Amino acid sequence: MSSETQKILTTDGIPLEESLKKAEKKNKIKAFLLVCPLLFFIIITYVFPIGDMLFRSVDDRMVTNMLPKTYKAMESWDGKELPEEDVFAAFYQDYKLLIEEKTFGKLATQLNYEKNGFKSILKKLQRKMKKFEEGNYKEQIMDVHKRWANVEYWRAIKRRAPEISYSKYLKGMDLIEDESGSITQVPEDRRIHRVLWLRTLEVAFFVTVFCFLMAYPIAHLLATLPMKYSNLLMICVLLPFWTSLLVRTASWMILLQQQGVVNDFFVWIGLVADDNRPEMMYNKTGTYVAMTQILLPFMVLPLYSVMKTISPSLMRAGKSLGGTPFVAFWKVYFPLTIPGIGAGCLLVFILAIGYYITPALVGGASGTLISNQIAFHMKSTLDWSFASAMGLMLLVGVLAIYWVYNKLVGVDNIKLG
Amino acid sequence: MSENKEFVKFEKVDKSYDGKVLVVKDLNLDISEGEFITMLGPSGSGKTTCLMMLAGFETPTNGEIYLDKNPISNIPPHKRGIGMVFQNYALFPHMTVYENLAFPLKVRKMPKDEANKKIDKALSMVSLSGFENRMPGQLSGGQQQRVAVARALVFDPAVVLMDEPLGALDKNLRESMQYEIKHIHESIGVTVVYVTHDQGEALTMSNRIAVFNDGKVQQLSSPDQLYEKPVNSFVADFIGENNTFMGEVSEISKDKCYVRVNGVNIIANPISVKSKGEKTTVSIRPERALINPKDSMDNNHKGKIEEIIYHGDHTRVRLSLLGNSEFILKVPNSSENLDIKLGNTINIGWNSQDARALDPK
Numbered sequence: 001m002s003s004e005t006q007k008i009l010t011t012d013g014i015p016l017e018e019s020l021k022k023a024e025k026k027n028k029i030k031a032f033l034l035v036c037p038l039l040f041f042i043i044i045t046y047v048f049p050i051g052d053m054l055f056r057s058v059d060d061r062m063v064t065n066m067l068p069k070t071y072k073a074m075e076s077w078d079g080k081e082l083p084e085e086d087v088f089a090a091f092y093q094d095y096k097l098l099i100e101e102k103t104f105g106k107l108a109t110q111l112n113y114e115k116n117g118f119k120s121i122l123k124k125l126q127r128k129m130k131k132f133e134e135g136n137y138k139e140q141i142m143d144v145h146k147r148w149a150n151v152e153y154w155r156a157i158k159r160r161a162p163e164i165s166y167s168k169y170l171k172g173m174d175l176i177e178d179e180s181g182s183i184t185q186v187p188e189d190r191r192i193h194r195v196l197w198l199r200t201l202e203v204a205f206f207v208t209v210f211c212f213l214m215a216y217p218i219a220h221l222l223a224t225l226p227m228k229y230s231n232l233l234m235i236c237v238l239l240p241f242w243t244s245l246l247v248r249t250a251s252w253m254i255l256l257q258q259q260g261v262v263n264d265f266f267v268w269i270g271l272v273a274d275d276n277r278p279e280m281m282y283n284k285t286g287t288y289v290a291m292t293q294i295l296l297p298f299m300v301l302p303l304y305s306v307m308k309t310i311s312p313s314l315m316r317a318g319k320s321l322g323g324t325p326f327v328a329f330w331k332v333y334f335p336l337t338i339p340g341i342g343a344g345c346l347l348v349f350i351l352a353i354g355y356y357i358t359p360a361l362v363g364g365a366s367g368t369l370i371s372n373q374i375a376f377h378m379k380s381t382l383d384w385s386f387a388s389a390m391g392l393m394l395l396v397g398v399l400a401i402y403w404v405y406n407k408l409v410g411v412d413n414i415k416l417g
Numbered sequence: 418m419s420e421n422k423e424f425v426k427f428e429k430v431d432k433s434y435d436g437k438v439l440v441v442k443d444l445n446l447d448i449s450e451g452e453f454i455t456m457l458g459p460s461g462s463g464k465t466t467c468l469m470m471l472a473g474f475e476t477p478t479n480g481e482i483y484l485d486k487n488p489i490s491n492i493p494p495h496k497r498g499i500g501m502v503f504q505n506y507a508l509f510p511h512m513t514v515y516e517n518l519a520f521p522l523k524v525r526k527m528p529k530d531e532a533n534k535k536i537d538k539a540l541s542m543v544s545l546s547g548f549e550n551r552m553p554g555q556l557s558g559g560q561q562q563r564v565a566v567a568r569a570l571v572f573d574p575a576v577v578l579m580d581e582p583l584g585a586l587d588k589n590l591r592e593s594m595q596y597e598i599k600h601i602h603e604s605i606g607v608t609v610v611y612v613t614h615d616q617g618e619a620l621t622m623s624n625r626i627a628v629f630n631d632g633k634v635q636q637l638s639s640p641d642q643l644y645e646k647p648v649n650s651f652v653a654d655f656i657g658e659n660n661t662f663m664g665e666v667s668e669i670s671k672d673k674c675y676v677r678v679n680g681v682n683i684i685a686n687p688i689s690v691k692s693k694g695e696k697t698t699v700s701i702r703p704e705r706a707l708i709n710p711k712d713s714m715d716n717n718h719k720g721k722i723e724e725i726i727y728h729g730d731h732t733r734v735r736l737s738l739l740g741n742s743e744f745i746l747k748v749p750n751s752s753e754n755l756d757i758k759l760g761n762t763i764n765i766g767w768n769s770q771d772a773r774a775l776d777p778k
Contacts, residue, residue, distance in 0.1 A: 316474055317507035319494040321521035322572065328495070331520070335511045 050395070057389035060165035063110050063157075066103070067094045071161045079158060082151050088138040091157075092129070099126055113383075115156040121145040168389035173197075193373070193390075200369040203287055203359075204352035210292040211299040211348045212341065218296075219303035219340070224312065237300050245294065249361045252290040256281040256362065282364025290358045295351055299344040306340030342409045350398050370394060421485070424450040424608055425471065425576060430480035432466050432632075440466050442632040444480070448610065450575075453602050455611045455619040458629030459655070464612050467629075468578050471610065473497050485575065495524075500569035500577040504584055506561045508553040514540070514564050515549035521572040539571040542601060559590045566598065576608045583618065595621050616656050620644065628652050644702075649689060650775045653700040660706070660744050662699040663777065666690050674774055679740035684715050684769035689776045696777040701767055703733075703747045708757075710766020717766040720744060722759055732757065738765060 008016040064071060069090035077083045098104040104126055111118035121144070128144045142149040159177075170176055174191040175183050185191065218237065222230050240248055255261045263277045272278060280286055310333065318328030356371040363372070370390060377387040425448040432441040441463040448454050456464035469475040471482060473494030481488045489497055500521075509517050518539060522532040540546050543563035553561055562582060569577050579598075583591045599622050602609050613619055619626045620640040628635045628643065628651075636643060636652045647653035650661070664678035666687075674687040676699055685699045710717055720738035731747050734757060738744040746765070748757065756763065 311505060311507060313503045313505060313507040314509060316472075316494070317501065317503060317509070318520070319474075320472055320497075320499060320501040320578075321568065322495050322498070322524045323520070324495055324524075325493075327524055332509055 053388040053391055056385050057168055057392050058164045058166060059385060060160065060167075061163045063107065063160040064163055066098055066107050066110075067091065067157070070094050070157065074158050074161065077158070079155055080151075082138075082149065083154055085136070085138045087154070088141050092132070092137045092141065095122075095125065096129065099129070110160070111157065114160055115153060117147060118153065118156070121147050121153075168386045169393065171386060172390045172393050193370075196368070196370045196373055199284075200353055200371075203284065203291070203367075203369060204349050204355075206288060207291045207295060207352045208299075208345050208349045210288065211296050212345060214292070215296055215299035215303055215344065216337075216341075219300050219307055222300070222304045223307035223310070237297055240294065241297055245357055246361075248294055249290055249358050252286070252293070252358075253281060253362055256286055256289065281362050282367065284363075284367045286362035286364070287359050287367035287369075290362050291352060291355060294358060295348045295355075298347045298351060302343035302347065303337065303340040306337055306343075310336050338409070342405070346402070346405055349401065353398060354394060421450040423447045423483070424452075424485055425610070426483040426486075427467070427471075428481050428483065430467075430470065430477045430482060432463070432470060432475065433478045439478075440632055441470075441477075444632075444634065446627060446634060446637070448608060450608055451606045453599070453609045453611065453622060453624045455613060455623035455626045456629055457613060457616060457619040457626050457655075460614060462629040463632040464614075464627075464629040465580060468580055468610060468612050471576075472499055472501050472578055498572075498574050500572065500574035502562075502565045502569045502577065502579040502582045504581045506553075506565040506582075506585075508561055508564055508568070510553050513550050513552055514545070514556075517553065517564060518568050518571050521568065525572060535571055535573075539567040542570070542604075543567045543597070558586050559594060562586065562594060563597075566601065570601070570605070570607065574607070576610060579609065579611045581613055582611075583613075583615075591618070598622065620656070628655060630655070646688075647700065647773065647775070650698045650700060650778050653773070653775060658703050658745060660701045660703060660741070661778075662701075662739060662741055664697060664699060666693055666695045666697055666774070669693055673769055676774055681718070681739055683718070683739070683772065685772040685774040686770050688773045690774045697774045698776065698778050699772050699774050701772045703745045705771040706744075706746055706765055706767045708746065708748065708763055708765060710764060713768075714766040715769045716772065717764060719762055720765045721762050722757060725757060725759060736763075736765065 010016055010019045012019075067090075070087060073087040073090040074083065077087060095104060095107075098107055104122065108119045108122040111122065125141065125144050125148070132140050147153055167177060170183060171186075172193055174186050174194045176186050178184050218233070222233055222237070224230075225233065253260075257263070258277045258279060258281075260281075262280065263272070266272045267274050267277065280289070314332050314336070315328050318332040319325065323331065353369075354371050355369060356375060359367055359369045360372050360375070363369070371394070374387045374390050374394075377383045377390070425446075427444045427446040430441060430444040431439055433439050444463075444467065446467075456467060458464045466475060470477050473489070473492065477490060481490055483489065484497065484499075509520065512520070515536060518536045519532055522535060527535070536549070537546065540548065543566055545560060545563050545567065548556070548560070548564075553564065556564065565582065566579075569579075582598075583594050586594060595618055598609075602622075611619075611622065620643075623640060625637060625639055626643050627637045630651050636648050638646075643652065643656055647656060653659045654661075662676070662678045662683065664676040664683070666674050667677045667682060668675040669687055669690065669692065672686065674685055674690060675682045676685050676697055678699070683699065685697075690697045707714070718738060720736035722734055723737050723742060724735040726733040726735070729750065731749050734746040734748055735742075736744045736746060744765075
């Protein structure tokens with residue numbers, strides 16, 4: 001009896017909770033159906049590609065699948081001395097199958113990543129194998145080239161046995177797992193990625209700083225000018241958005257090249273000699289200039305949206321209470337714009353760290369960034385797993401920055417508009 | 418209280434924003450030390466502009482403003498030492514109440530323990546002791562208002578400006594804040610310049626009121642003078658309720674004049690009329706006209722009751738009288754049984770001293 005009296009009933013005698021659920025159910029279904037398209041879109045265009053990228057970056061089944069018998073035979077090999085006849089026989093059979101399927105070239109490419117010199121000896125083996133007799137494959141193969149008698153090459157093959165490998169990540173950081181299994185740096189002349197990572201961070205950082213320095217006064221003007229002028233200024237800020245990114249970058253190329261408008265101007269006002277025109281393009285300068293201009297609106301807009309909400313009477317209050325204009329700005333206005341600064345900097349930094357077109361066109365050799373390297377591996381070397389690995393490293397880097405930012409400023413303080 | 422009659426002095430001040438329209442025209446105004454003066458007027462009458470010029474956020478187009486005999490037009494706002502309470506309080510939202518109050522003291526480099534004493538005093542004055550560590554966003558409107566007042570007073574300014582500080586509060590809170598600000602003014606004797614468009618607020622709080630219209634001070638006098646003896650029809654209309662008759666002066670002597678309204682002569686007190694034949698507006702306060710007038714009243718006319726509105730403590734009666742169908746009477750709710758019924762014709766009377774013949778509208 002007591003439990004019944006505790007339950008609140010509607011006038012119809014249905015428990016209130018049940019009745020509420022029933023009443024809300026329709027709305028919940030409606031809401032879900034409304035977000036459904038976006039949910040699927042996000043899953044298809046965001047979750048799947050990233051999952052696929054993650055998988056691809058560690059997936060190393062290609063060689064494993066090409067040499068199934070070899071790896072089975074290698075299970076009992078300790079890797080110290082040259083393997084026994086069974087391994088050689090299994091390798092012969094696997095390779096023969098690959099030749100018949102005409103996919104032996106891929107194996108050569110893959111094994112060559114692992115150790116230089118595989119390509120030529122595999123080609124030679126393919127030519128000589130037609131005349132092989134049955135039995136005693138170990139000697140026949142070792143006769144093809146002296147490297148086949150070198151245990152290091154067989155170890156290299158064995159290293160590719162696992163289906164999953166993090167070697168691409170190591171490679172992205174200029175590290176390599178050597179024969180003994182310990183991780184070391186690659187030779188100095190091949191350390192290119194670490195430089196690129198550092199340069200990407202540096203460019204993203206300075207572009208963010210430049211954008212901030214230029215956007216703050218503009219945003220302040222936008223927020224305080226009378227409507228008539230601020231609308232015009234807003235259009236000037238947004239105008240670049242309406243032009244193709246490629247066109248904007250191309251126009252920077254016209255402006256910045258050695259015979260370009262800016263250099264002509266410098267020569268004309270006598271700043272530089274005609275035969276000593278500075279190079280402002282195909283280096284970091286070009287990347288800085290063009291990227292700052294292109295990313296500027298992403299800094300202006302969050303700043304503007306925050307400044308718009310700051311009442312002008314706050315600055316007046318600061319002054320009427322005795323603060324100099326600078327003190328009123330620094331103690332009152334500036335702290336209130338921090339959410340906008342945070343949002344703008346985060347936005348510009350993240351966009352800059354993965355920027356591709358502009359550095360590719362105006363960056364030259366010393367101005368390219370990690371994204372250009374990723375594109376290079378996707379288009380030219382077709383090493384997609386390496387490209388994926390670097391893409392993921394970039395993503396993790398951005399997430400780490402976001403985490404640090406959250407610890408320092410707090411994501412709740414971000415205001416995008 | 419008033420040792421210095423010209424503590425704040427506006428001298429021939431003009432202000433124009435666009436070079437075409439004068440927002441403030443030839444303003445001359447003296448404010449004595451320790452006075453509570455209110456600038457009252459409809460929106461766009463120039464009162465806030467005057468306040469902003471005094472605070473230093475606007476510069477006079479012409480003329481000069483003096484603070485304690487020193488011209489201040491070229492002194493920037495932060496050096497004027499004038500406290501200000503803004504319409505929307507303008508508390509710094511990222512600082513606690515304590516930090517808000519400490520701001521003016523910190524920029525003056527006051528030692529910390531002295532500053533703490535001042536802050537404690539200012540907060541207890543507005544009865545907000547113990548709120549030091551709250552953020553402004555955690556306070557109610559009335560509390561934010563008090564903090565704003567305390568912040569404007571904490572550095573002991575000679576003058577405090579208040580720009581419609583109670584505009585955002587609800588009616589009850591506004592009234593209690595009016596008394597509170599008045600009491601604070603009385604207890605510390607600071608000079609207050611207060612801007613409002615609410616005549617009730619102005620009448621309750623001020624020593625003197627400057628009624629603004631169209632960029633000019635229409636009348637500057639104490640609240641009772643302003644209500645009882647308006648000098649022109651704008652002030653009579655703007656302050657309190659007002660019944661008017663339009664007419665022409667038919668006869669005039671020193672303290673009496675006859676004004677012909679709708680074919681009938683009424684006797685009025687000549688304020689701004691000088692000669693026979695002048696057009697005039699006669700203004701009578703609703704509570705000064707009586708039903709069934711006493712014999713001593715020199716005006717006595719018949720009017721027809723058009724509408725009766727019950728207001729609890731009093732009843733408002735709308736009459737048509739001498740061609741004016743908007744004549745309002747306030748009848749106190751008493752046990753006297755008056756014959757107030759719709760359509761009845763009744764006798765209405767008033768003293769000629771209470772009927773002021775002002776400028777025509």
